[in-house]
Amino acid sequence: MRYDDITEAIGATPLVRIDPAVHGLANVDLYAKLELLNPFGSVKDRAAWHMAGPLLSGAAPGDTLVELSSGNTAKALALLAGMHGVPFKSVTNRMKVPEIKELLLLLGAEIDELPGQSECLDPTDTDDPLTRMHQRLAASGGGYLHTDQYFNERNVDAHAYGTGPEIVKDLDGRAPDYFVACVGTAGSSTGVARVLRQHHADVEVVGLVAAKGDFIPGIRTIDEVHEVGLFDPAVYDALETIDADDAIDGLLTLVRRCGILTGPTGGGAFQGAVRFLRTIDAGLTSRKTAVFIVCDRVESYLSYVRDRRPELFGRPPRRNSAGTLTGAELAAAPVLGVGDAQRWLTETNAVVVDLRSPYAFQALHIAGSINIVDEVFAELLPAGLPFSRRRPVLLVCPVGEKSARYSALLTRMGHPDARSLHGGIIAWRDAGAELVRD
Amino acid sequence: MLSLTPRIDTNLQSLLDDHEFLAELLDALGSPLNLVLPRQLAANVAAFRETYRRHRLGGRLYYAHKANRSGALLRELAAGDTGVDVASLGELQHALGAGFTPDRIVATGPKNREFLWLAARTGVTVSVDSADELAELAGIVAGHRLPRVPVSLRLAGFTSTGVRVLTRRSRFGTPAGRLPELLDVLEKHPDQLELTGVAYHLDTVGLPEKAVALEGCLAALDACRARGLRPRSLDIGGGFGVNYLADGAEWDRWTTELGQAVLGRRPRMTWDGHGYGLRAENGTLRGTLALYPAHRPVSGAAYLDRLLGTPAPELGRPLGELLLDHMYDLDIEPGRALLDQCGLVLARVLSADGDAVRLDLNARDVSLEEHGVLMDPVVIPRTGDRRAGPAAVHLFGNLCLEADLITRRTVFLPVLPRPGDLLAFVNTAGYFMDFSATTALRQPVARTVAVHRSGGRHRWCLDEQYWPVHPRQETR
Numbered sequence: 054m055r056y057d058d059i060t061e062a063i064g065a066t067p068l069v070r071i072d073p074a075v076h077g078l079a080n081v082d083l084y085a086k087l088e089l090l091n092p093f094g095s096v097k098d099r100a101a102w103h104m105a106g107p108l109l110s111g112a113a114p115g116d117t118l119v120e121l122s123s124g125n126t127a128k129a130l131a132l133l134a135g136m137h138g139v140p141f142k143s144v145t146n147r148m149k150v151p152e153i154k155e156l157l158l159l160l161g162a163e164i165d166e167l168p169g170q171s172e173c174l175d176p177t178d179t180d181d182p183l184t185r186m187h188q189r190l191a192a193s194g195g196g197y198l199h200t201d202q203y204f205n206e207r208n209v210d211a212h213a214y215g216t217g218p219e220i221v222k223d224l225d226g227r228a229p230d231y232f233v234a235c236v237g238t239a240g241s242s243t244g245v246a247r248v249l250r251q252h253h254a255d256v257e258v259v260g261l262v263a264a265k266g267d268f269i270p271g272i273r274t275i276d277e278v279h280e281v282g283l284f285d286p287a288v289y290d291a292l293e294t295i296d297a298d299d300a301i302d303g304l305l306t307l308v309r310r311c312g313i314l315t316g317p318t319g320g321g322a323f324q325g326a327v328r329f330l331r332t333i334d335a336g337l338t339s340r341k342t343a344v345f346i347v348c349d350r351v352e353s354y355l356s357y358v359r360d361r362r363p364e365l366f367g368r369p370p371r372r373n374s375a376g377t378l379t380g381a382e383l384a385a386a387p388v389l390g391v392g393d394a395q396r397w398l399t400e401t402n403a404v405v406v407d408l409r410s411p412y413a414f415q416a417l418h419i420a421g422s423i424n425i426v427d428e429v430f431a432e433l434l435p436a437g438l439p440f441s442r443r444r445p446v447l448l449v450c451p452v453g454e455k456s457a458r459y460s461a462l463l464t465r466m467g468h469p470d471a472r473s474l475h476g477g478i479i480a481w482r483d484a485g486a487e488l489v490r491d
Numbered sequence: 492m493l494s495l496t497p498r499i500d501t502n503l504q505s506l507l508d509d510h511e512f513l514a515e516l517l518d519a520l521g522s523p524l525n526l527v528l529p530r531q532l533a534a535n536v537a538a539f540r541e542t543y544r545r546h547r548l549g550g551r552l553y554y555a556h557k558a559n560r561s562g563a564l565l566r567e568l569a570a571g572d573t574g575v576d577v578a579s580l581g582e583l584q585h586a587l588g589a590g591f592t593p594d595r596i597v598a599t600g601p602k603n604r605e606f607l608w609l610a611a612r613t614g615v616t617v618s619v620d621s622a623d624e625l626a627e628l629a630g631i632v633a634g635h636r637l638p639r640v641p642v643s644l645r646l647a648g649f650t651s652t653g654v655r656v657l658t659r660r661s662r663f664g665t666p667a668g669r670l671p672e673l674l675d676v677l678e679k680h681p682d683q684l685e686l687t688g689v690a691y692h693l694d695t696v697g698l699p700e701k702a703v704a705l706e707g708c709l710a711a712l713d714a715c716r717a718r719g720l721r722p723r724s725l726d727i728g729g730g731f732g733v734n735y736l737a738d739g740a741e742w743d744r745w746t747t748e749l750g751q752a753v754l755g756r757r758p759r760m761t762w763d764g765h766g767y768g769l770r771a772e773n774g775t776l777r778g779t780l781a782l783y784p785a786h787r788p789v790s791g792a793a794y795l796d797r798l799l800g801t802p803a804p805e806l807g808r809p810l811g812e813l814l815l816d817h818m819y820d821l822d823i824e825p826g827r828a829l830l831d832q833c834g835l836v837l838a839r840v841l842s843a844d845g846d847a848v849r850l851d852l853n854a855r856d857v858s859l860e861e862h863g864v865l866m867d868p869v870v871i872p873r874t875g876d877r878r879a880g881p882a883a884v885h886l887f888g889n890l891c892l893e894a895d896l897i898t899r900r901t902v903f904l905p906v907l908p909r910p911g912d913l914l915a916f917v918n919t920a921g922y923f924m925d926f927s928a929t930t931a932l933r934q935p936v937a938r939t940v941a942v943h944r945s946g947g948r949h950r951w952c953l954d955e956q957y958w959p960v961h962p963r964q965e966t967r
């Protein structure tokens with residue numbers, strides 16, 4: 054396949070059958086629509102291009118593309134804007150997935166995070182983020198191209214022209230009996246449902262949203278969905294909730310057993326589809342087909358999964374870590390009070406290692422000391438002692454706790470004279486001992 | 492029943508259970524009546540101190556006096572080791588009179604010359620909002636030949652790199668980028684002004700904004716040091732929040748149902764279909780919920796703990812560790828959070844007719860609605876007999892104004908109140924008690940009494956009669 058530019062690679066994604074041994078349904082053929090294979094990595098590529106294409110081709114010099122998005126739409130728009138030499142700015146309530154934030158910055162996007170709720174209520178301040186953004190755009194007097202994904206019909210059309218017809222074509226011209234999709238802007242589910250119903254009036258459409266108070270990146274909660282302009286409850290025969298656990302369970306099944314590198318919403322769609330279909334499977338008298346959407350890929354969600362399932366990332370305990378010290382080792386840690394330490398330092402050629410942050414070290418420290426921040430120090434120790442056994446060491450931290458732990462650890466590692474400043478640099482300061490700033 | 496059950500601790504509950512005591516007080520002193528519980532403060536102070544301890548941090552806890560006018564609460568704190576944040580000349584006089592020595596007082600907020608003079612004369616720390624205010628203060632100190640005054644510089648408008656964290660504009664504080672102008676003034680008046688540190692207070696529940704501000708203040712302190720000054724503290728203001736509701740599920744359910752009601756998909760659940768900031772546009776919910784997040788599992792000292800554990804946006808190290816590394820004191824100014832479970836407002840039921848319950852207090856006497864905090868009052872029946880319930884009611888105030896509703900929410904009570912019954916609005920000490928009380932229409936402003944338990948029963952005195960000089964007489 055040869056293309057003139059990457060946007061031509063958007064769409065025409067595969068429809069892949071899920072092995073019945075995995076989903077366990079007797080009378081349903083379950084297919085995954087692999088939107089993760091779009092060139093920018095998600096279902097949002099289609100909507101982003103369909104909405105932004107006309108805006109970008111008409112862009113005047115100095116225009117900026119803007120959207121309220123903290124995820125895949127922003128990613129696709131950033132790439133599209135970059136291709137057209139137009140800056141892109143994403144405005145978000147809360148950018149909660151660190152990998153996506155980093156990626157957007159890498160792609161050259163500007164990110165504005167909106168403020169949190171006020172602690173002392175201002176009852177007149179009732180504008181939603183979208184309204185506030187509209188106001189900012191209006192106040193700026195132009196120069197902004199706003200794709201407006203939550204209200205823009207072109208978001209729906211992208212799927213009514215692309216995703217929906219592709220599914221029908223791949224099922225030999227027939228619509229599936231069941232269609233399951235997660236709802237973010239409702240663009241994909243609304244557009245696909247529209248096409249499927251034209252072919253098969255009885256197709257059952259299940260929309261999936263997150264449970265209240267839960268968070269699944271890319272989709273809305275059962276409350277938030279009512280704030281979406283494109284959302285029309287009549288599109289869905291059922292609106293069901295899934296939670297982060299469902300999403301991760303489904304993700305693990307698809308990733309580990311089906312070779313499909315799905316993100317959480319694809320996992321949630323699989324889990325939600327199987328749960329829904331299981332309730333009707335036994336009562337079915339003929340074979341049925343069901344389709345769900347795999348919206349994007351897993352790689353951006355490693356920290357999201359790690360926060361919720363740390364055990365999946367279990368690593369063996371590390372050698373020489375302060376966490377492995379016993380109470381007896383800690384109690385035996387060699388320490389020196391401020392007066393003794395001052396004397397000892399003049400008597401020996403001890404090296405003073407300050408474990409505080411570089412910024413604090415530069416502001417004020419013990420003359421002649423060197424700075425190895427504790428996190429870095431902890432990284433060095435598994436590989437062995439970072440200084441000679443022949444040179445005594447005085448470890449310094451704010452209150453003398455961390456330094457005591459590390460002096461115990463260095464002692465265990467065979468250092469003959471590693472001591473900790475008792476009471477830390479705060480005690481040193483309070484005793485009136487000299488601190489310098491270089 | 493769409494209840495919003497308030498969180499009530501055991502001491503407050505024991506007071507609520509003492510029906511006879513409360514009824515007698517109300518008979519004697521009239522409706523409405525404010526009750527403050529000074530002895531409850533200790534637990535809240537201890538919780539904050541525990542967070543300090545966990546992070547190995549030192550520094551002062553200044554009670555934000557604006558949250559409540561009570562003298563009893565102030566004097567109780569004066570007897571302990573906390574400080575006080577005063578925001579007016581009257582509050583400063585009140586604090587000095589309650590026994591706070593000047594080294595335990597910080598003056599914040601808008602200040603007139605008299606406020607600045609008394610602050611300078613007594614030597615309290617002045618948290619300065621602008622270069623002009625700093626220069627005015629220096630002028631007062633020089634003109635009246637006063638000793639050097641400790642000052643802290645309140646900053647605002649911090650900038651972040653990478654992801655731009657936006658914050659509502661504040662009318663207080665100097666933009667962080669204009670710190671050099673403040674330092675110029677300080678350098679010009681070394682005999683009048685002594686820098687103690689920098690400060691911020693942000694009116695937001697958002698941790699990311701506070702993280703940006705705290706890190707920005709650390710940079711500002713470093714800039715002070717680079718100019719040869721010796722700052723020692725960082726004051727991060729108040730805004731730690733309170734968890735008002737017992738059950739998060741009730742809050743989730745109520746807010747979901749409100750959205751449905753605004754969209755017309757269920758019957759109204761507020762007076763006149765009020766949407767608390769939500770509105771329907773073509774079947775889509777617009778606006779935001781202009782309500783305090785009444786269920787806040789992470790609030791007060793736990794919120795401070797969370798903030799101190801938050802990685803600095805740029806340096807990546809937890810903020811608490813950075814403060815400790817720098818050997819700075821952490822000062823805080825909690826108002827609301829320090830008064831958690833420290834008071835209630837009592838009112839008499841005048842009539843109960845259908846869904847209309849009329850009370851002998853008005854919306855200014857218990858300003859829950861104004862502050863967007865929704866929680867149910869507790870019914871204290873006058874007689875012990877059983878009555879019908881539950882009941883969906885509207886609570887009307889005693890002002891001859893259409894808008895005088897204690898809350899625009901339809902309130903679900905476990906029993907239908909009768910005339911003469913009492914309603915208790917609990918956990919109202921922080922901002923909702925007398926913050927906006929008025930004598931409009933010559934309606935009385937509530938009296939305030941201080942209540943404590945000793946010798947196995949509740950005792951009370953007028954707020955102004957309370958002094959923390961009790962012999963150790965707690966019940967065993």
Ligand SMILES: Cc1ncc(COP(=O)(O)O)c(C=O)c1O
Nearest residue numbers: 236237238239240241271318348
């Ligand atoms: C990961 C992910 N899943 C699902 C969706 C939902 O798609 P739609 O916005 O078309 O409802 C989105 C949309 O932002 C998404 O980013």
Ligand SMILES: Cc1ncc(COP(=O)(O)O)c(C=O)c1O
Nearest residue numbers: 555692729730731824825826827
């Ligand atoms: C400067 C300052 N400090 C402290 C507070 C107290 O805030 P809170 O009661 O939310 O803790 C306020 C409240 O407005 C304030 O303005």
